[in-house]
Amino acid sequence: MKKVLFLTGDFTEDYETMVPFQMLEMVGYEVHTVCPEKKKGDIVKTAIHDFEGDQTYTEKPGHNFTLNYSFDEVNVNDYDGLVIAGGRAPEYLRLNQRLLEIVQHFFNENKPVAAICHGIQILTAANVVKGRKLTAYPAVGPEVTLAGGDFQSIPVDGAFVDGNLVTSPAWPAHPSFIREFLKIMGAKIEL
Template sequence: MKVLLLAGDYVEDYEFYAPMKALEMLDIDVHVVCPDKKAGDNIQTCLHFIEEWQTYSERPGHPFQLNYTFADIKIGDYAGLVIGGGRFPEYQRYDQRVLDIVRYFFDKNLPVATICHGIQILSAAGVLKGRSCSAFSMCKLDVIAGGGEYVHFEVSSKSAHVDGNLVSAPAYPAIGVWMREFIKLLGVKIQFVSNKLTT
């Protein structure tokens, strides 16, 4: 099974690395891509902190070397799509190729996982009409502008929202339940047999 993970400079570190590693743990092949970059190119992640300020603060995260080339995507090969948060969605939502990829997954009713600011790309792609979803609270207007219904969870919440093929969450504290629901949508069943993990 292959999953496509959209990323770019200043993707939120936790919302990028944690889902990638969770999927790899289940022997799912994760292709991490960024428009106009190829396998071997680096992207810079960031870490967001909720502190005493009126908005979050940002610090550099771990750099990451892309493992797949955006131009080489064969969209029909993928069982699902993951879009993390951070700042990369605010500029990639203007990339028509990215929007076309998102529309493909919704047209085919394939699993899509988005968290935090990732919803900005879905709103720009026009796939939220008539749907309910969660996102970082500052993205509520993006959801509404895209025709969706915003589901509020506190930023510290460990909650995710599922609407059809879409699983969404407000921020990185929810990564565990967010990925659990996405993995369910992929149809992956996990069981322990004689203390060994099988999928």
């Protein structure tokens, strides 16, 4: 059984944590959800970001999400892929040096990585986007460019693939985001 490491944190976007976690478990992966300074059984609070015609998304309280693995017990060599949720969590998660080292491992080993929305802020902080084509929530685009990445402006329900990296602008992209991640993970789904 393949293992996926899933990075999330307080005020992560609700759908960007709950839905990919459930989808990846549904296809049979063992998914370890972790957050720095938290242990298995701890919760992260989520926020629901919605697109309601304003100049940016609106934010509402989400659900409590229970972590199923302890961050301090992560051994990067145990994982076949990495998923990074968006929301507000990445703005503070990217300050954790161990988390950045974990992300760098996946790129150094060319393992599959999927990041959505503001999760790309972790990639820019980990210095792994230089020379890569990727997308993100549009407000994160300047960070991608400053970090040496080639920002791709795509529809909110799309996914962009560059080698081992799958990125998407926001949660409306879940079907394409997860489909593309499953492809680079080597999954075969017969309908």
